[in-house]
Amino acid sequence: MYQYEAQRGMRMSEPPQIITTKDLLYLEDALSWELLASKKAYHFAAESQDPIIRQHLEHLASVHQQHYQTLLKHLQTHSQQQSTQYQNNQYRN
Numbered sequence: 470m471y472q473y474e475a476q477r478g479m480r481m482s483e484p485p486q487i488i489t490t491k492d493l494l495y496l497e498d499a500l501s502w503e504l505l506a507s508k509k510a511y512h513f514a515a516e517s518q519d520p521i522i523r524q525h526l527e528h529l530a531s532v533h534q535q536h537y538q539t540l541l542k543h544l545q546t547h548s549q550q551q552s553t554q555y556q557n558n559q560y561r562n
C-alpha cells in the first residue's frame with residue numbers, strides 16, 4: 470500500500486502546516502501504539518533465551534521508539550508554531 474501511494478505521489482514528505490483536532494487525536498493514538506509496541510518488544514527481548522531473536526526484538530523496539538520520537542517531534546514543532554502564532558495575534562489586537 471505504501472509503495473503504491475509513494476509511486477502515485479500521494480504520501481506527504483512533510484507534515485501539514487495546520488493539524489486538525491481529529492489529526493491530533495489520531496496522533497495521540499499513534500504515539501500510544503508506538504510506545505506500547507516498543508515496550509512489548511523490549512520486554513520480550515529481555516525474556517528471550519535466543520540471542521538472534523533477542524537482537525531482532527531489540528531492533529524492533531528501537532524502530533518503534535524512533536517512530537514515537539518522530540511523531541513527538543512533529544507535535545512539539547506544531548505546538549510551538551501554534552503558540553507563536555497565538556502570541557503574534559495577541560500583539561496585533
